[in-house]
Amino acid sequence: MTDIIQKVKNLSIGFRSKKGEEILILKNISTNIKKGETVGIVGESGSGKSTLALAMMGYVKHGLYTIGGECQFNSSNLLKMKSKDLEKIRGRKIAMIPQNAGQALTPNLKIGYQIDEALQLHSDLNEKEREKKISELLNKVRLPSPETIALRYPHELSGGQQQRVAVAMALAGTPDLLLLDEPTTGLDVTTQAHVLELLNFIAKDTGTSMVYVSHDLGAIAQVSDRIIVMYSGEIVLEGPSRDILKRPIHPYTHGLLKSIPKLSLAGLPESMPGSQPQPGTIQSGCSFFDRCNFSDENCKNNSPQLEFLKDINTSVRCFNYEKLVKENQVSQTVNKIKNKSQDKEILNLSEVSISYAKQKLLDQIFNRISDDNPTVKDININIKKGETIALVGESGSGKSTILKSIAGLLRTKDGLIRFDENRNLSSDLKERDPNDLRIIQLIFQNPDESLNPNHTVEEIIAQPLKLYFGLKGEELKKNIIDLLQKVRLGEFYTSRYPRQLSGGEKQRVAVARAFAAKPDIILCDEVTSALDVSVQAAVLNLLQQLKEDFGTTYIFVSHDLAVVRAISDRVAVLYQGRLCEVGPSNDVYKFPSHPYTEVLLGAVLEPDPDIKPKLVAEDIVEERPPEKGCSFQGRCSRMVGDICKKEIPPWQLTDSGNAIRCHIPIKELQKEQF
Amino acid sequence: MKLDNLYKEEKKSAFAKLSEIIITMASRPSGLIGLSILLFHIILAFISPYVAPHDFKAIDPTLMLQAPSAEYWFGTDDLGRDVFTRTILGGRTALTITFFGSLIALLWGGLLGIFCGLVGGKIDDVVMRIVDAFLSIPWILAMLLIVSLLGTSTEVLIPALGFFYGKGIVRVARAATHDVIAKDFIVSAKARGHSNFSIIWNEIIPNVRDAILVEGAMRWSWMLLGFSSLSFLGFGVSPPTPDWGLMISNARGLMSFAYWAVIAPIVGLSSLIIGINLTADAFAKALGIDRSTKAPV
Ligand SMILES: Nc1ncnc2c1ncn2[C@@H]1O[C@H](COP(=O)(O)OP(=O)(O)O)[C@@H](O)[C@H]1O
Ligand code: SF4
Ligand code: SF4
Ligand SMILES: [Mg+2]
Numbered sequence: 020m021t022d023i024i025q026k027v028k029n030l031s032i033g034f035r036s037k038k039g040e041e042i043l044i045l046k047n048i049s050t051n052i053k054k055g056e057t058v059g060i061v062g063e064s065g066s067g068k069s070t071l072a073l074a075m076m077g078y079v080k081h082g083l084y085t086i087g088g089e090c091q092f093n094s095s096n097l098l099k100m101k102s103k104d105l106e107k108i109r110g111r112k113i114a115m116i117p118q119n120a121g122q123a124l125t126p127n128l129k130i131g132y133q134i135d136e137a138l139q140l141h142s143d144l145n146e147k148e149r150e151k152k153i154s155e156l157l158n159k160v161r162l163p164s165p166e167t168i169a170l171r172y173p174h175e176l177s178g179g180q181q182q183r184v185a186v187a188m189a190l191a192g193t194p195d196l197l198l199l200d201e202p203t204t205g206l207d208v209t210t211q212a213h214v215l216e217l218l219n220f221i222a223k224d225t226g227t228s229m230v231y232v233s234h235d236l237g238a239i240a241q242v243s244d245r246i247i248v249m250y251s252g253e254i255v256l257e258g259p260s261r262d263i264l265k266r267p268i269h270p271y272t273h274g275l276l277k278s279i280p281k282l283s284l285a286g287l288p289e290s291m292p293g294s295q296p297q298p299g300t301i302q303s304g305c306s307f308f309d310r311c312n313f314s315d316e317n318c319k320n321n322s323p324q325l326e327f328l329k330d331i332n333t334s335v336r337c338f339n340y341e342k343l344v345k346e347n348q349v350s351q352t353v354n355k356i357k358n359k360s361q362d363k364e365i366l367n368l369s370e371v372s373i374s375y376a377k378q379k380l381l382d383q384i385f386n387r388i389s390d391d392n393p394t395v396k397d398i399n400i401n402i403k404k405g406e407t408i409a410l411v412g413e414s415g416s417g418k419s420t421i422l423k424s425i426a427g428l429l430r431t432k433d434g435l436i437r438f439d440e441n442r443n444l445s446s447d448l449k450e451r452d453p454n455d456l457r458i459i460q461l462i463f464q465n466p467d468e469s470l471n472p473n474h475t476v477e478e479i480i481a482q483p484l485k486l487y488f489g490l491k492g493e494e495l496k497k498n499i500i501d502l503l504q505k506v507r508l509g510e511f512y513t514s515r516y517p518r519q520l521s522g523g524e525k526q527r528v529a530v531a532r533a534f535a536a537k538p539d540i541i542l543c544d545e546v547t548s549a550l551d552v553s554v555q556a557a558v559l560n561l562l563q564q565l566k567e568d569f570g571t572t573y574i575f576v577s578h579d580l581a582v583v584r585a586i587s588d589r590v591a592v593l594y595q596g597r598l599c600e601v602g603p604s605n606d607v608y609k610f611p612s613h614p615y616t617e618v619l620l621g622a623v624l625e626p627d628p629d630i631k632p633k634l635v636a637e638d639i640v641e642e643r644p645p646e647k648g649c650s651f652q653g654r655c656s657r658m659v660g661d662i663c664k665k666e667i668p669p670w671q672l673t674d675s676g677n678a679i680r681c682h683i684p685i686k687e688l689q690k691e692q693f
Numbered sequence: 694m695k696l697d698n699l700y701k702e703e704k705k706s707a708f709a710k711l712s713e714i715i716i717t718m719a720s721r722p723s724g725l726i727g728l729s730i731l732l733f734h735i736i737l738a739f740i741s742p743y744v745a746p747h748d749f750k751a752i753d754p755t756l757m758l759q760a761p762s763a764e765y766w767f768g769t770d771d772l773g774r775d776v777f778t779r780t781i782l783g784g785r786t787a788l789t790i791t792f793f794g795s796l797i798a799l800l801w802g803g804l805l806g807i808f809c810g811l812v813g814g815k816i817d818d819v820v821m822r823i824v825d826a827f828l829s830i831p832w833i834l835a836m837l838l839i840v841s842l843l844g845t846s847t848e849v850l851i852p853a854l855g856f857f858y859g860k861g862i863v864r865v866a867r868a869a870t871h872d873v874i875a876k877d878f879i880v881s882a883k884a885r886g887h888s889n890f891s892i893i894w895n896e897i898i899p900n901v902r903d904a905i906l907v908e909g910a911m912r913w914s915w916m917l918l919g920f921s922s923l924s925f926l927g928f929g930v931s932p933p934t935p936d937w938g939l940m941i942s943n944a945r946g947l948m949s950f951a952y953w954a955v956i957a958p959i960v961g962l963s964s965l966i967i968g969i970n971l972t973a974d975a976f977a978k979a980l981g982i983d984r985s986t987k988a989p990v
Pocket of ligand 2 (some may be wrong): 463
């Protein structure tokens with residue numbers, strides 16, 4: 020078989036624990052990568068997918084070692100190769116594109132120079148040829164005006180452009196195999212869709228084999244011919260992309276696909292219980308047993324082997340896969356959330372502007388902020404008690420900035436933030452009284468950052484209880500345990516440190532801490548973005564449950580439109596710190612009328628090979644909002660002329676109460692959709 | 694709950710934590726050697742007055758520069774004093790003064806560093822400029838100036854040394870604080886409305902403590918070297934109190950024919966510095982800290 024370019028055979032990689040036990044990160048992995056195909060490796064963090072990808076270029080991370088097996092490339096085992104020989108292969112024959120291209124590029128060297136370096140290292144071209152090749156490569160990755168890009172420094176490019184440069188550098192050596200580790204994670208939805216489209220194009224154009232590693236089934240679905248699903252260091256399912264996504268015959272993949280929120284379905288999807296076991300904790304039986312809906316006694320004691328099913332060209336590691344074969348399609352059921360909001364207004368932002376501009380001396384003296392073009396401007400939102408309102412937009416659109424102002428972490432420049440119709444919250448922390456601080460609590464994106472690593476869970480949850488209610492002793496303890504129960508964590512968690520918890524558990528602790536203050540409003544800043552897909556739904560369900568129990572109001576910030584669709588009653592779309600559209604979720608999602616909303620919704624990646632993203636606007640990133648006119652003018656493909664550049668568009672109301680800010684008349688906006 | 698076995702670790706008392714750290718330190722050969730040397734010196738400093746075989750200040754012209762013998766194990770010096778006695782006593786002053794000096798350095802350096810990291814902005818700029826300006830003065834010159842103005846008493850030496858060696862700690866504490874304050878748990882505490890004091894005490898100090906302690910331990914060995922240099926120049930301990938730096942300085946001219954008088958204090962001083970160094974290094978490793986300051990040896 021000559022068309023196999025990488026053959027992984029019985030590969031096991033692991034490390035030695037402090038106690039001297041051998042702990043496996045990869046367990047007996049075998050797979051082949053064929054010429055010209057794109058293989059997606061999907062799994063949650065800790066499943067071993069990156070370790071596998073790195074091994075495919077003969078690299079084993081520090082602290083890990085190869086226990087057995089091999090990675091054959093051109094019939095030589097990369098894992099046994101001398102580093103001198105490996106150097107000849109890496110970059111030339113096998114290239115890697117890392118997750119964060121911005122960090123992988125050298126900051127003080129021009130883009131062109133860095134690509135030239137790669138060319139000198141990995142090709143035998145002479146100076147003239149290299150010169151030509153640099154523009155060719157930049158052209159190939161569709162960067163605008165390659166000549167000027169080559170002269171820029173990495174920090175002068177946007178994240179998506181940096182990622183394109185990384186692709187260009189990887190292609191410098193015309194590799195046979197391209198390894199991509201989470202190449203679009205951390206990019207904006209719109210950028211992500213563009214980069215994936217580029218990768219698809221390059222795969223076709225150059226015939227390079229690709230191994231695409233990601234936790235995101237949506238991204239994997241767009242690029243892969245074949246998918247490998249990893250769980251706990253094992254391949255649990257491997258087969259043609261379409262079959263895996265449409266008819267997953269492994270319970271893990273099945274459950275995963277059911278728990279991912281989809282744009283087409285409003286409401287919270289079923290969540291998968293538990294979390295992936297830590298390496299070294301599974302002694303016997305199937306590693307998915309704890310979380311499986313199809314398990315039986317057999318699964319508890321015996322480990323299933325990977326079984327190849329010839330008729331569907333799929334390998335599966337499950338005793339009971341036949342039950343799933345019968346089930347045929349994944350039918351997703353969701354719990355429609357009920358809009359429990361009352362008519363009573365709880366928070367009102369009127370004409371709010373926020374600026375990061377440095378205060379000049381004169382301004383400091385007069386205690387004012389002068390900035391004609393502030394980061395966030397003219398925000399008018401009226402939030403009702405008990406509702407969940409989502410703020411969506413790409414990164415830098417000012418979502419977090421608005422939350423910070425509501426929490427008092429940032430002073431507003433102009434405008435009024437009013438709580439409960441009469442309390443003025445347009446002041447920062449120092450000027451607010453403790454009760455004003457208590458009623459608004461924050462939950463952050465990354466619980467690793469938001470929980471003090473040196474505090475136990477008990478100390479973490481005790482903080483607001485002590486601060487706001489002065490609780491002590493037995494009563495404090497009782498309250499902490501109550502709160503832990505509310506977030507479905509047992510009492511024994513009290514003495515643990517954050518590092519001893521899984522991502523989902525940490526976020527539950529953060530949720531408990533927020534609720535400990537008995538707040539009226541909770542600001543959720545990307546609270547599910549850092550979580551594994553399989554636990555996202557569980558956290559969303561928990562938030563919804565708590566909200567219904569306590570009547571809390573959520574302001575929910577996210578860049579993930581499917582998640583927003585699942586949980587929010589109302590959506591506000593932001594571009595460059597200016598509102599574009601505000602309305603009930605159903606309407607915003609059903610009749611995407613504002614051109615920017617259209618772009619955002621079009622770019623969403625769904626774990627379905629039949630739903631391709633629509634690439635409407637350019638994936639450029641603007642540094643600053645425009646001085647005049649519509650905030651979206653720089654990227655709008657439906658601009659109606661000079662008026663968009665000169666005048667701020669008016670708010671227009673649809674029949675269903677959706678407010679849209681665009682110069683295109685509302686009738687026409689909606690007409691274009693159908 | 695399968696995970697429970699993994700998560701046996703519970704909240705520990707400070708004592709339990711410390712003993713665990715020491716065990717981890719001792720599990721490396723270099724850490725074990727360092728700890729043993731340091732422990733040896735500390736014990737020696739405590740018991741030496743009781744076990745010294747001779748009077749450290751008894752001058753006897755008839756015994757001048759005797760080679761090592763059964764009576765005088767390390768020989769005698771130019772005044773006929775027993776070198777063994779003086780060597781085992783010679784580390785006490787240095788160890789005590791530098792230990793307290795390091796504590797002072799830790800305290801002011803750590804607090805100022807945390808403060809600068811926390812407030813940032815102009816104040817931070819100005820303070821760091823001043824600290825840098827002080828760093829650029831050759832410390833030995835400044836020390837000589839201080840000592841010649843205020844004398845060489847312990848009350849002068851401890852704070853003076855503490856001051857000069859605290860500057861490096863300011864940098865480390867400030868950098869560590871900078872890393873921590875960007876974290877969301879600080880933002881979260883601020884948003885809840887905790888006082889600055891509570892934020893420093895509960896959120897920041899537990900997260901920068903290790904880095905500062907390691908730096909302090911490192912500074913200790915630097916300070917020992919510095920203090921001994923002062924003694925060597927005659928500005929540290931005053932005679933007849935035995936001190937390694939002073940002993941080395943007195944005996945170095947006689948090196949060619951009475952090497953014993955100089956070798957013993959050299960071994961004493963360098964072993965102590967190496968001991969502290971290895972210990973600080975093992976301490977850093979046990980805490981999982983990347984140390985930037987290099988050791989003096
Ligand atoms: N501390 C800061 N200083 C200056 N500019 C900032 C700061 N934080 C955010 N910004 C800028 O404000 C804009 C909005 O940022 P942010 O509110 O974080 O957006 P989002 O949360 O929607 O990603 C961005 O252009 C960002 O670069
Ligand atoms: S083997 Fe059993 S426990 Fe494992 S995935 Fe299959 S049904 Fe579930
Ligand atoms: S106002 Fe003009 S630029 Fe702005 S979204 Fe509407 S059409 Fe596009
Ligand atoms: Mg944000």
